[in-house]
Amino acid sequence: DAGVIQSPRHEVTEMGQEVTLRCKPISGHNSLFWYRQTMMRGLELLIYFNNNVPIDDSGMPEDRFSAKMPNASFSTLKIQPSEPRDSAVYFCASRPTGAGNYGYTFGSGTRLTVV
Amino acid sequence: AQTVTQSQPEMSVQEAETVTLSCTYDTSENNYYLFWYKQPPSRQMILVIRQEAYKQQNATENRFSVNFQKAAKSFSLKISDSQLGDTAMYFCAFREDTGANSKLTFGKGITLSVRP
Numbered sequence: 001d002a003g004v005i006q007s008p009r010h011e012v013t014e015m016g017q018e019v020t021l022r023c024k025p026i027s028g029h030n031s032l033f034w035y036r037q038t039m040m041r042g043l044e045l046l047i048y049f050n051n052n053v054p055i056d057d058s059g060m061p062e063d064r065f066s067a068k069m070p071n072a073s074f075s076t077l078k079i080q081p082s083e084p085r086d087s088a089v090y091f092c093a094s095r096p097t098g099a100g101n102y103g104y105t106f107g108s109g110t111r112l113t114v115v
Numbered sequence: 116a117q118t119v120t121q122s123q124p125e126m127s128v129q130e131a132e133t134v135t136l137s138c139t140y141d142t143s144e145n146n147y148y149l150f151w152y153k154q155p156p157s158r159q160m161i162l163v164i165r166q167e168a169y170k171q172q173n174a175t176e177n178r179f180s181v182n183f184q185k186a187a188k189s190f191s192l193k194i195s196d197s198q199l200g201d202t203a204m205y206f207c208a209f210r211e212d213t214g215a216n217s218k219l220t221f222g223k224g225i226t227l228s229v230r231p
Contacts, residue, residue: 097217103148
């Protein structure tokens with residue numbers, strides 16, 4: 001298996017532009033998570049899905065952020081409009097639902113820089 | 116809400132020596148899972164070791180082992196025979212065993228440097 005695949009690996013955009021981050025989970029993993037990592041706040045859970053349904057989006061910072069999972073093999077995190085404070089590394093992770101001690105498998109992250 | 120605390124922001128160890136990274140957590144649950152993740156400069160998050168709360172035996176994975184003290188809500192990671200490749204950030208993480216609510220809560224992390 002190729003693991004969790006995220007794209008792009010790096011993204012530089014201007015303030016006010018729309019940014020879309022993409023994630024392909026591991027086949028058979030029914031839970032998908034989006035995290036944001038910054039020096040100040042560490043790893044924060046933004047939203048997670050079970051069987052393509054959003055379960056908890058309480059970590060989404062504001063209405064500029066939205067996430068979708070149209071099918072079991074694809075998810076997007078969109079920021080519109082982007083701001084410099086959104087600069088961070090965004091991770092996607094997946095795991096099988098309810099699989100006990102199974103940890104998350106993380107993608108390699110997208111480093112977003114908003115200038 | 117569950118919290119995970121890693122109070123040491125950074126540590127340094129000589130190559131081939133042993134180092135212990137501390138982690139405490141707070142929960143009212145009885146069943147849960149604990150994890151240590153490693154994040155090298157490549158930024159990839161790598162699962163190092165996991166522990167089920169219902170198991171009394173401490174988990175071990177090669178040079179990595181944990182000291183799990185359930186009553187004290189402590190979960191430390193011991194790295195034996197430290198290697199240069201162990202240089203990374205290490206995150207302690209907690210997950211409840213509640214089925215649908217399967218989110219991981221992470222500590223702030225600790226930066227470990229292995230000196231040659």
